[in-house]
Amino acid sequence: APSKIILILAMMLTTGASFAGPSNETRAHVLFQQATANSAKPAKRNLALKQIDEAIKIDPKNANFYNLKGSILADNDYVEALISLDKALQIDPKLGQAWYTKSDILMRQNNPELALQAADHAVACSPTLRSIRIKPLKQLRRYEEAMKESELFLKTFPKNDVVLSMHSDMARQLKRWTVVVKDETRLIELRKEIGSGYLIHKRLRADAYVALRQNEKAIADLEDVVRENPVNRKAHKLLLELYRKKNDKKNIAKEEAILAKLEQRQFTD
Secondary structure (H helix, E strand, O other): HHHHHHHHHHHHHHHHHOOOOOOOOHHHHHHHHHHHHOOOOHHHHHHHHHHHHHHHHHOOHHHHHHHHHHHOOOOOOOHHHHHHHHHHHHHHOOOOOHHHHHHHHHHHHHOHHHHHHHHHHHHHHHHHHHHHHHHHHHHHOHHHHHHHHHHHHHOOOOHHHHHHHHHHHHHHOOOHHHHHHHHHHHHHHHHHHHHHOOOOHHHHHHHHHHHHHOOOHHHHHHHHHHHHHOHHHHHHHHHHHHHHHHOOHHHHHHHHHHHHHHHHHHHHO
């Protein structure tokens, strides 16, 4: 009946239904979601860039769109990435993630002063982003501050081996050897959990033991290293030094023979 058709049309008009397809805002949001998903896949990065560029054309005042574009470009085009991030921050100066990515890029460009400024903005926007301050502070040799930031971060993420390694390195710079031993012991445990990469931490712990004049513990660590990696020249040299301090003639002869073979092998390879 005609009255039913009129009623249906009236309902469509009042609810905003139309045959024109999704609104520009909806299209831009869908493109943003697609670009976000594709940006996580290296093979689809170019597609993600095209999608976010289309979204920006539709809505050029959306800070999140420029932020995503900046993060996609961050790995291989620092200049364009910074341009996109700056556009995002012009629109929304409180977008902490954009400040975070900007700080990370500036560190890769070896500009720790500007990186720290960006990091401070990131933390002001969101305290959960405070780990971004660690690298620039470390690079600027502001070790005390960097260590405090690391410790705050590690309270929340105790298994983050990257930050724990930085903390250990800064303790080494400050000659806080007991802290180095503690950090390297934890790193050995974490690395053993994943089954690789722990030998370097045993050698670094051995260095700290030597500084603490705990030579027997250093020898035990270094013997573990050369047992697992017999061609580790650095560990053998440290063992030789320690055995000489003990005047352990048997092990001095053993290490000298091993090092002579390793030197010969180096020249014949």
